[in-house]
Amino acid sequence: MTQTIRIVDPTDERVPLSRTLAPRPQHLSGVVALLDIVKPRGDVLLDRIEQRLAERVPGLALKRYRKPTFAKPAPDELRRRIAAESDFVIEALAD
């Protein structure tokens, strides 16, 4: 008789939900959040993006945000604030 083997699942057993992206608007308007994760020179990139967006899309509101540290996930409070206050987010990753 062939023995079957039963093993115990080592994972968290949860099935990940696939999330769809938010719909992409055709036009840029409202508030754009510029998020600096505080890695070196992220501010340089965001300064430039801020400048170019202001030139190209007059009337667009640009708001700067900073993570306290790049080494940890953004605090919930910061994430909530960005979601409540802005329509778009541009995050400058690093270096």
Added chain:
Amino acid sequence: MPDTLPSFSLIDQNRGPHSFPDGRPALLCFVKEDCPTCGMTMPLIEAASQAFRGEVDVVAIGQDVAGNARLIERHKLTVPMLDDSELKSSYAYHVEIVPTIILADGGGVELRRFEGFGRSDWKNVLTEAAHLTGGPEPQIDWGAYPESRPGCGSKSVEPGVAERLAAEASGSRLRARQIELGAGEDPIEFMFERGLTDGLPVVPPTLERVMRMLAGTRRDPQEVIATVPPNLAPLTIEKVAVNAVMAGCRPEYLPVVLAVLEAVCTDEFNIHGVMATTAGATPVIVVNGPIRHRLGMNMTIGALGSGNRANATIGRAVKLALRNVGGARPGEIERTALGGPGKYTACYPEWEERSPWEPLHVERGFRREESVVTVFGLEPGPRLIVDQLSRTAHALAGSLGMALESCWHPKLHGYGEVLLVISPEHADTIKRDGWTKAQVRNRIQEASARPIRELLADANAGEGMALKQFGLNNPSAEQLEQRVPKFRKPENINIIVAGGEAGKFSSAFGGWFSGPMGSISVSRKIEEVTNL
């Protein structure tokens, strides 16, 4: 009210169902075919069955299908031979020896039980059964039977079987999903295909092995010990045990693995950052206290790897749990550019007895006789420091300081934690001059200090520090000569002793992004479990 025996429903040799209890008294006889005492007992069971027919349910409960058939044929049995080849009833009835004979009343309450063969036991049980029915006892030629014979071990207590039965029994301590592999499927290959390994083969976490692993702790398997980033998954002791089996741990290692996982899943340690960083960091574990000896950990030759089961598998179990439960898989949320061997495992005991100083855990406020883990978020592998010529503590600690300056990058100062593993020969050199750890740390800071001028990024080395990090804007020449030590604080230089007796070498694990904005080392006491 007396306890009733577990109910069962089993099939006899004619595919007829038998349920217990069914309102009539019952004589339950647990037997297995390859037990001579069981063979000797079968005619008595048959005689009882015929004598009490309709009054007492006499049944033999056999432990394997083929053996049951042989018993029936050999003894020309008409008594119902119930199939307990899954051994669930044998387990539920705590049968350790066969034959085990149990007389129960119609409500399922046990009246009498004995194991093996005893002439007087049998006489008494038959008398009592007859008394219950009001009928006569079966006629037995007692002269043909010995006074007593010992029984044999029940199949339900054979090695490996008992753990499986415990895992399968209702009320089992296991709650995790169980996966049944197809016949002929290789469990090791299955674990690879499902992405459950670190790239090396794992031990298949069968029910028996997980049950044995859980015997390593007194804690409830369903206790949630942490929420593991990045998936923020609840981590139960059962899940830790499954991953510890896969890593190759022995049950007595489990309390160490648990303590480490509790330590890393804290806000201070920030395991999310340690696993996610592109820089490449890993939890480096130092074990202190008596448990080092109890687990046979290696703190001498080759202490930093390889060759010792406890050193190797404790660190591996931690990483497998972070991967399989927390979801920290390379290429997903684990995003190290390069990684390193310490990403498989990094767990080392301190050779406290060989150290001229207080062991790490005592420095951190624990008692020497306590067993403690300390976790650091560090580089995934040690770097060797060669100094075969220094003969004074001053010179050697200076060498160590110069070597440590290369951590991260020689120009990056104000650096966080580092773990310096000093070998016995180096420890002896320092000990001869009677230096304390504080003196060693101060000398490292002194030897690694550089003027600000040398730390600034320039065309020769683009990495480096910016003036604003020193609070300077237009510095004077004098300000640029100000010397900056390598480490933010001397206490960031963590020192332990380990390694072989011969060899004037030390090793260091460079830091990651240490401190409140990155990772802070955490110590945790290990649960004391003795008499496993």
